[in-house]
Amino acid sequence: MTALLVPPASPASPASRASGASRQEPRAEDALVLAPVTAEAYRAFLASHEGTDLEAAFLQCPSWADVKEGWRSLLLGWGPDPRAGRLTGVALVLLRQLPGTRKYFAYLPEGPVVDWAEPDVDRWLDPLVEHLRAEGAFAVRIGPSPAYRRWDAALLKSAGHPGRRLGDVLASEVDPLGAAVGERLRARGWQRCGDDAQGGDGDAQPRHVFRVPLAGRSTEDLWSGLSQEWRRNVRRARKEGVEVVVGSAADLPEFYRLLRITEERDGFRLGRSLAYYERQFAALNAEEPGRMKLYLARHQGEVLAAHTMITVGRRAWYQTGASADHRREVRPSNALQWHMLLDAHASGADVYDMRGVPSTLDPGERAYGLLRWKLGTGGQVVETLGEWEKALSGTTNRTLYRAFQAYLNRR
Structure with a gap:
């Protein structure tokens, strides 16, 4: 070429x-x-x-x-x-x-x-x-990578209301670069996906993500940034004897089994196969050992939750989470996320990205529960340019x- x-x-x-x-x-x-x-x-x-x-x-x-x-x-x-x-x-x-x-x-x-x-x-x-x-x-x-708007967790915790969406709440910050890039693209004939007026079909990657800043913060800062409910749940998991370990490729079938349970329980379908996650685990770790990790939360010898994390440079992402239907009261997912957050911090990451969140602030909508759960970590909802x-x-x-x-x- x-x-x-x-x-x-x-x-x-x-x-x-x-x-x-x-x-x-x-x-x-x-x-x-x-x-x-x-x-x-x-x-x-x-x-x-x-x-x-x-x-x-x-x-x-x-x-x-x-x-x-x-x-x-x-x-x-x-x-x-x-x-x-x-x-x-x-x-x-x-x-x-x-x-x-x-x-x-x-x-x-x-x-x-x-x-x-x-x-x-x-x-x-x-x-x-x-x-x-x-x-x-x-x-x-x-x-495009620039962010457009950000909402602090503290602002959104009390913003839940029937019919309300993120765009109805004044953002904590509007990124001037993001706004400028959007204007430049639109002026050159680029169409934003998901914009009905433009005829787009929606983003393939999440437009709204949740990010926890890590740079310049101590582990004590991260702990105090958690909501009271999150701190209580992490303590409960520790008291109940939940153990968090890093798994291997051999544990991916168990992760996938829990993922199918999670999809059925929460009413969504990612449409990915076990082979997809096996291929992903192999490819990313062949490029750099430890780039993709699988974390397991065990209780009384049984894996109750499994989450994946990807690290590139000074950024870490929580990609996919799965959990069982039973013994949820021992809070295995909270224990996993806290452990992963600490690992990302220890690795020198500047940000822990928990990936997509819904744009709804309506407590009556099923998807709101995911946003509420992530808000408990004390980070920010970030609207990307899409x-x-x-x-x-x-x-x-x-x-x-x-x-x-x-x-x-x-x-």
Whole structure:
């Protein structure tokens, strides 16, 4: 594939970066190139940006391509010389073929990993779109990393009310960068998924997540940040003799058995197989040992709950939780989460991401219970920018895009 060359923006002062002010003409030696890169160069870039705004989510690690069956993958990099490993941004692209065609839907889960503070987003996105068009893509979906709004747990604990949703409550913080990126994407023809006015079909990744800040906090700070109910439940689990251990791949069938019980009890279906979790566990830990861990809560010799955690750089995610229907009074899930929170803190993580929460604040809705449970850890609900799509120009591509949306809805 031919590398694509686009002019970059020249260096600017913080004030001009924030305002998107005009810049000097770029120098030829600063030209930004997009090209395929090796997994080694890609990982080296991620490792060199741990703890920065360019730190990637686990969904943008090369190993994630090995988890997703039925998708073809590309590893791309931007920079002055990406083929030589001189990179300023990277992207894992998943390509899903539309049945009966040679065309693909291109998906960058929680990516690309670029400097979203750069006002000139065209220098990243234009070459990406053209590269994927050449690969046969008829549409592209991206997941920009900036946050949009945040609500502190203390604010939401008393905000429950019939019919109320997160958007009805004044946010604790609105991120100006997130708002600016959304405006820039919309002005360039990108459509926010799930926006009925735009015709989107909804995000594949959760738009609202729950995050517990860890940086600069002691274990005593984390404990005092828990609600009284959470502290009581953690103490109860300890008193009842609940033991938390780190499992292995051999314990995944037990985790999956509990997950099916949880799905039946709570009325949801993830649609994932045991093979999916086995593949995920193997792929992520092959990339970096200990990247994905399985935590088990045992009581009287029986596993009552099992949760998975993924760590990349200075971020940790609680990904999937499962628990039994019986002996819930010994609070195995609270014991697990507290143990995982402490492990994430001890590993040097800056944030513990508990992943998706519903947008409802209606205590009468079943989903509200999940939000209420996570609020007890004392973190924040964060509304991300969500996912954005663009159907590539051309009548055929737009027709295929509509057909693909119908295909996804049927599945």
